[in-house]
Amino acid sequence: MASRLPSTPPVLSGFTYVRPLGAGGFADVFLFEQNLPRRSVAVKVLLQSVVDAEVLRMFNAEADVMARLSSHPSILTVYSASISADGRPYLVMEYCPNGPAGRFRRNPFSTPDALEVGVRIASALETAHRAGVLHRDIKPSNILHTAYNAAVLSDFGIASSLSHSSAAELFAMSVPWSAPEVVEERTTGTVASEVWGFGATLYSLLAGRTPFEPADGAKVTTEQLRQRIRRGKYAPITRPDVPASLNAALAQMMSLDPRKRPKTMKDCAELLRAVQAEIGLTPTALEVAVDEWAAAGAPIDFDNRLMRQPVVAPVLGESSRARERARARSRSARPPEAAPQPSDDGTTVARAKPSYLWLKLAAAVGVGVGLAVAGMAALRLF
Numbered sequence: 001m002a003s004r005l006p007s008t009p010p011v012l013s014g015f016t017y018v019r020p021l022g023a024g025g026f027a028d029v030f031l032f033e034q035n036l037p038r039r040s041v042a043v044k045v046l047l048q049s050v051v052d053a054e055v056l057r058m059f060n061a062e063a064d065v066m067a068r069l070s071s072h073p074s075i076l077t078v079y080s081a082s083i084s085a086d087g088r089p090y091l092v093m094e095y096c097p098n099g100p101a102g103r104f105r106r107n108p109f110s111t112p113d114a115l116e117v118g119v120r121i122a123s124a125l126e127t128a129h130r131a132g133v134l135h136r137d138i139k140p141s142n143i144l145h146t147a148y149n150a151a152v153l154s155d156f157g158i159a160s161s162l163s164h165s166s167a168a169e170l171f172a173m174s175v176p177w178s179a180p181e182v183v184e185e186r187t188t189g190t191v192a193s194e195v196w197g198f199g200a201t202l203y204s205l206l207a208g209r210t211p212f213e214p215a216d217g218a219k220v221t222t223e224q225l226r227q228r229i230r231r232g233k234y235a236p237i238t239r240p241d242v243p244a245s246l247n248a249a250l251a252q253m254m255s256l257d258p259r260k261r262p263k264t265m266k267d268c269a270e271l272l273r274a275v276q277a278e279i280g281l282t283p284t285a286l287e288v289a290v291d292e293w294a295a296a297g298a299p300i301d302f303d304n305r306l307m308r309q310p311v312v313a314p315v316l317g318e319s320s321r322a323r324e325r326a327r328a329r330s331r332s333a334r335p336p337e338a339a340p341q342p343s344d345d346g347t348t349v350a351r352a353k354p355s356y357l358w359l360k361l362a363a364a365v366g367v368g369v370g371l372a373v374a375g376m377a378a379l380r381l382f
């Protein structure tokens, strides 16, 4: 979290401000109450001082990427995005009351919890990669916990296209979770560097410290940390409940040579699922979108620098409302315009006409009563 005071919360129509939730490098996050439908939401607002064409590009990409991916059960849900009255772009997101996994120093995760979070986040990243998106900022503070305590991946603020990530882009590096090739600025992101960042994140959750910090808690400068990452000497987690197979999986993810790492996030998830099975846990389900989903939809435009806003339908005035009501009345008086169409499975879907149904029902009842009376007369019951 950034060490500065949060900015002034924006005035947003349809939302009531509650309190600040956190501060990042480019944005503040506030808790708001949405008026209709009524719910608590987290609103991420870009800092006024950073809004320029490049930041707008990143914001548009983040909104589009999260909207595309947020049907995944382990990716934070985004509800909408817009620009506040004072010109700050904002995202309205699912509120995660159970905080980020960023508290790993005080509360390291148990092995079963870390494995479950690991498989869920690996599934989310595999889905992002299949949609052609790199997250580029995998770290504990970007894993939040929903109201149901499920781990979700958030903050696609510096995400980029898998095919076009460029060194010219504005790029914020979170050093402790950055792969050696990223620290050396040889790349701004690849699937292999995501695998490294994912391994370093999982290591941090288990060890209560990042993988290249000295185990004795001695302080190091950022430059010293970069050097330790570049040397890439893996220090196994010594906790007795962390099996050797889990240390081996993490060491493979954090191999100095990117070619020696698991090839995909799905491969990472499978390594973790194998550890779960080995220690008697039910492996967490791998939730990856089907290929048809990844192929559908236009590619995300990572170069859009415009101030975009959603289209808002104007509220009709009194006279236009009366006109609209009159139009609706005349529409309902007209006969149906289109003939019923057969559905794909051959069933014809048609809207029944209620008055006609009642007539049929009344006729059926009449005929039934008539037949019963005739029958009883024939049996001499009267």
Ligand SMILES: Nc1ncnc2c1ncn2[C@@H]1O[C@H](COP(=O)(O)OP(=O)(O)OP(=O)(O)O)[C@@H](O)[C@H]1O
Pocket (backbone or CB within 6 Å): 001, 002, 021, 022, 023, 024, 025, 026, 027, 028, 029, 042, 044, 076, 093, 094, 095, 096, 097, 099, 100, 102, 137, 141, 142, 144, 154, 155, 157
């Ligand atoms: N949906 C949310 N629900 C609850 N708290 C949130 C939510 N999103 C973010 N936060 C809180 O706000 C903080 C800032 O979030 P943000 O995504 O802007 O930045 P960050 O990841 O901490 O930093 P940076 O973007 O600089 O890497 C988070 O650390 C978290 O504590």
